[in-house]
Amino acid sequence: MSATQSHRGVGSAVALPPLSNGPHRKRLGLVALIATFGGLLFGYDTGVINGALRPMTAELGLTPFTEGIVASSLVFAAAIGALSGGRISDGWGRRKTIILLAVLFFAGTLVCVFTPSVGVLVVGRVLLGLAVGGASAVVPVFLAEMAPFEIRGSLAGRNELMIVVGQLAAFVVNAIIGIVWGDVPGVWRIMLAVCALPAIALFFGMLRVPESPRWLVEKGRHDEALAVLRSVRSEDRALAELGEVENVAKEERESQQIGWRAVFSNKNLFRILLVGIGLGVAQQLTGINSIMYYGQTVLVESGFNESGALIANIAPGVIAVIGGVIALTLMDRIDRRKTFILGLALTTSCHLLIGFASMMLPVGNPIRPFVILFLVVAFVGSMQTFLNVAVWVYLSEVFPLHMRGFGTGVSIFFLWVVNGFLSLFFPSLVAGLGITGTFFLFAVVGALALVFVVKQVPETRGRTLEALEEDVTTGAIYLVHKNQG
Template sequence: MDQAHARAVRRRLNTVTIVVTFGALAFGYDTGVISGALPFMTLPTDAGGLDLTPTTEGLVTSSLLLGAAFGAIIGGRLSDRYGRRHNVLMLAFVFFVGALGCALAPTVPVMVGCRMVLGFAVGGASATVPMFIGELAPASRRGQLVSRNELMIVTGQLIAYTSNAVIGFVAEGAHAWRIMLGLATVPAVALWVGVLLVPESPRWLVSQGRRDEALEVLRQLRVEDPAPEVAEISEVVEKTARLQRNSWQHLTVPWIRRITLIGVGFGVVIQLTGVNSIMYFAPTVLMSTGMGTQASLVATIANGVVSVVAVATGIAVIGRSSRRTMLRIGMVGLVMSQVFLGLASLLPEAPWRGYIILALMLCFLWFMQMFCAICFWLMMAEIFPLRVRGVAMGIAVFCQWISNAVVTLCFPILLDAIGMRTFFIFAAVNFVILLWEQRYLPETRGKSLEYLEEELASGADGRAVGPGAVG
């Protein structure tokens, strides 16, 4: 009976995680699909496109990210007020409306507006989905289940790249981009239907004084008696509310202000690496080297495959490696990859040139997704002190999306102006980022959140591995 109950609980947890991470899948699809749509959207209007220029390409692509910046801030507040489940249902509807609007957009201004609406859902999902999973999962499986969020994002991007390639072959060129963007409605519908069957977060229920409902939810998702966990959640909720009551005043404390600024800076520099110049514009980059439209769409599938495998590998490795070491390896790999991408501009024009550039892009993505992206999301959840965590995370995520938008807006303009030499700029920026990370970022491996907070409050730089590290 106990084993049957344990199996049933595991099945329910897995089902809930899959359903909720449809939000991450939609996030990934919507950020990845634009890469294949852009080559068709640059066609003249009488050929079915939107006659995009390098500037409007950047504007259309970055408008989603601008919407995401506000979606992350507002979405987090809505989930606190109305509940995680209710917020995800609302985001599913916004995903659907935004995707449908993009697919039907007749002009560039309408497309930009619809992309901002879609971006609001993407940003809301980035703030709500990991938190929702973390609050539904037991402590023993939390890291494993929450990490599936990042895996579903890159899986969504892989699906987008693959469907783009198929649609590019079988659909009429004039309408291919509309079909690509319209398919984003499918994960939105799946998310909305699925979340109707998912329970509300027990932590949110406790914060609203609904302890009996929280206990009932946890009985479905726990093998052991959930009563002690509900008591612990109640204690944590009360402590968090007490500590965060004057969050802005706490930022006047020097060590808290310092680590908050470091965390916000980390959110900015992770986008300055140029990762999304590859994720959003891979076909455009490959076409600039002479590769055909269809060949570039197919080649971009490799980006998605490498990202999925790299994230899965990073999840397996990060528990045994220090964060600072992983970031150091990753950043060195990024700098070298981008230097070679820049040097590729000196190669003679030939059919094999595009494939060398593709291989270098894949090398860049491997280092980014396995080492840097994994560390970023994990460390952002670890480094902020509890008393300012809500405010600091909100600022950091907002700045991250704004930084992403700026890079995305500028990249096609730079690519048009100076070609592949744009990657020399990224390489120089990443070298500076490497020095900054190694100088300022604390190590979080082997440290409880409380230990790290005490260490930083003592004036230490926190760069040593903690006492709880194993291996």
């Protein structure tokens, strides 16, 4: 398929003028940069607990179970935030929803920083979780709807890159603050306070960003949609894309395939929803966020002392950013299915190696912590290069416009629920099974996830959102997948 064509339905093609350089490309890049501050906040707020948890435990007297509650409260709230954020963005708009999320980020940060007790801290973490979950559902959709299909993967994938940049920033800030002010009471409050800065930047930045043109078309605001497209496309491309979006929206209305109710009356829409849910759950069952939240705990368990683990914990954050950059270069060149399969094969192999290393190298062996650190870094690099970015991009593009917020929100809801249970029970899991049993368990789940991807996940790369929409609605996307398989 040429770069200027997109396949529709059973094979008809709609030609779009090729992309061109100019001020509109720079404008699109600026819009993407501002929106991805939501991803930066996502990353910082989920990553900061990694280094803040131990001094927080010392000051507030947390037990292993209450540690899990503090860490997982954000994650469970993120599940609700993803579900409600997707629905709100369908009705209220992507832009206004992201502005609301910026306010939630700021409010949650203030509550956590000035908390007098564990109970209030959990309330603050819940507010942050609602914001994190909403951002995880709305920002990738906004980017996918703003992007030309030729670069949709790399543009929408920037949000995931910003997530890991935020996590790395949290690890670095934690290490610096921990070393410089480690003896200061309440040092963890300083670590959390840093989050207020990108929240302010996101709020004021989004005030100057336009609404998604595809959402505007769905609401019948065609002139506004054209004005937005003209600001981020050449004139002929803007007119052509508007026409394609209008045609699909008209077909939806005529067939009455509109809204979340259509999902349960159309087996193809319901099936793609199950695919989205399964892919999100598979991503979390690799255990990636257990490493990002409890990396210091794993490294202490492997043999590092606390300060050494705090510094060594930066390494997975660095490799996550490097992997994210590589993933963006691959996103518009390699099929999504291939990246999923390769990623799951690599991460499952890393799980097995971590399990064997922890079993064969007893505690006290001087090379044990460094071998496990190397394998953890390899796991995070594999995950970020081939799975994380691709999964978030896939969820932002695979659902039809009328159910995009709902479908993305539901998929990410289940993603966060699984993430929450892992966050809640991971400390107890490591305490009960040790590193060996924990990572062998992750390996078994990874093998099952690999089978799911091979059998059930269809391809989405290289087609416009409108072409994908018709293929998903009619079931043609599964026929293509079957023929390719």
